[in-house]
Amino acid sequence: MFKSILVPFDGSKGAERALLKAVELATVCGNTPLSLLTVYKHHSMLEASFAIVRPDENESVDDVMRHHAREVAEQGKQLALNAGCANIRAFAKSGPTARTIVGFAREHQNDVIVLGSRGLGSIEGYLLGSVSHKVAGLAECPVLVV
């Protein structure tokens, strides 16, 4: 039923749960290929002054962010492989989170996005996390909120 699944992954517990559900969905759909995407933000000069990360002399703050995002994506990939997923690729991209996810899905023709109901930057209460909300509203394909 689905031919290409996208899982945004930020390393949170919610994202892990969504990833495992995506692996199940890929399996029932006949080993659908799975793309895992970790989105990181460009580090502005303003934010740089508050940065916790301390880049080496040879490394810009952006490089540190990219490196960290790649590590998170790689951890997600390992989790999916351990859960029995045979066909997964991990990506890290910078940009505004929801729009980057939706743009990636369009570009790669993913036909479903599986994501946690809230992750980093969540708010309390019953409200859906703002990233999940935006992705479900913006995406051109179905979105499974786990």
Place this chain on the structure above:
Amino acid sequence: MFKSILVPFDGSKGAERALLKAVELATVCGNTPLSLLTVYKHHSMLEASFAIVRPDENESVDDVMRHHAREVAEQGKQLALNAGCANIRAFAKSGPTARTIVGFAREHQNDVIVLGSRGLGSIEGYLLGSVSHKVAGLAECPVLVV
């Protein structure tokens, strides 16, 4: 992967799209039973004065609403049967839309809710319809927004 699917159905184009996707999902999961739910609101005395419906003498406004909801649910059931769904039951319940859907899913132990991104009472723009947003935030099971 899913053992019991719930599809809230209000007769809108978005709900029809979601229903057909739910039938596909039920099929790949091995003919999972599908519950279709049409929620209607209790007609308050205040709203009654604006009512378009003109109940017969023997029928209260609430009866008319219930009757209409049952018709909508029955149309949805026919649509699903025509799409090849073998195992479907249609329900009509009154109450606040999102909470009634989430409560029904809890009570019937549905393990996924499939619904349109917006239906009746939608707002313009990229925002997810308020019912879909609330259901995705409140539900204790995954929600597939179509």
